[in-house]
Amino acid sequence: MTGFDDLIVGGGAAGLSLAYHLTKMDLTREGLNDRRILLVDRAPKADHDRTWCFWENGDGPFEAAVNRRWKSLWLHGSSGSQKLEIAPYTYKMIRSGDFYALIDEWLERCPNVTRLYGNVERLEEFGGGARVWVDGQAHTGKWAYSSLYKPEMARGGTSHLLQHFRGWVVETEKPSFDASSATFMDFRVEQVAGEVRFVYVLPFDERRALVEYTVFSSHLLEDAEYDAGLQDYLEKVLNLQDYRVLEREQGVIPMTDAHFAPQSSPHILNIGTAGGCAKPSTGYTFRRIQRQTQRIAAQLARTGSPVCTPPAFDHYRWMDSVMLRVLATGRQNGAEFFCELFRRNPVKRVLEFLNEESSLTQDLALMLSVNIPVFVATGREITAQNLKRTLGKRTLARGL
Secondary structure, three states: OEEEEEEEEOOOHHHHHHHHHHHOHHHHHHHHOOOOEEEEEOOOOOOOOOEEEEEEOOOOOOHHHEEEEEOEEEEEEOOEEEEEEOOOOEEEEEEHHHHHHHHHHHHHOOOOEEEEEOOEEEEEEEOOEEEEEEOOEEEEEEEEEEOOOOHHHEEOOOOEEEEEEEEEEEEEOOOOOOOOEEEEEEOOOOOOOOOEEEEEEEEOOOOEEEEEEEEEEOOOOOHHHHHHHHHHHHHHHOOOOOEEEEEEEEEEEEEEOOEEOOEEEOOEEEOHHHHOOOOOOOOOOHHHHHHHHHHHHHHHHHHOOOOOOOOOOOHHHHHHHHHHHHHHHOOOOHHHHHHHHHHOOOHHHHHHHHOOOOOHHHHHHHHOOOOHHHHHHHHHHHHHHHHHHHHHHHHHHHHO
């Protein structure tokens, strides 16, 4: 049995980000440099198995892994197109293989980090700390952080959708893409009742781009339907005939206002998607992972405990819940909603809200630009359901 200070279970974006923030130089001065960290994953990662996009103002901690950057984005709908100039933000794309390589190189210089590959059998509380079993061997730690996500971890909530997608990296014979701009959302694809469907295009250069067919719905599609959607978009919307598919990626992200418990038990914290980092209304996750893991590291440095007290009321969570409910119930067409949101507001205001960097005043101005009767009625519904759930929990607690 081996002992560590921190057990990080899962070596994807969340686990690697936490390992990085626990070992970065500005925090070592706060006493984290001597912590013994065990990072567990099933196998080493190297492939471009997924892509993370986000927008930020200035440089972030992983600039060396950023594959492409854009200062403008296209939003296409049935009624027209908008070119969004997003300064002071930059829209950034990180391909997972580059991120894995960057963090691997960093952690190799950290003698206090141990990498372990194998099958995680269980993670449990143990002796005032935590214990993880990997291939029959137990490893103990003062704290454990798990990014292992299961759908049943989402509890309660009023809306439950999935963001599911398939992407092709395509290469054309002739220059076919504007490398200076990315396509944020293109709704010029067949829309299905009760769903939101769009494509985004991330050009690497004039001949290569990642084209991703994305759906918000309660159920997944058959593989052939994703492929048909991509083919139709490339050939009928972009008018491309001579192209070849170089790479493929696929994924599913929960879009729900359900509660993800920040802790599984007193010494086991959930991180990443398992810790509720997927933004309910859009599915964007990478920036929220960075905020969560930075907060954990900073809290650990200040107090010796990584446990952070959540705010009593999170207005972003409430607004996300309302937006998600509107989309999930079809009370407003999704393509119409997103296009109108950007048409009626300064681009910076929308991006600040989606990044959770805006003020309450800005957010109120944004909400006044949407379909007010629909959103007011939905907001009342959400508030009533949350109140009913809270009162039910209190009644149950008194009964116990």
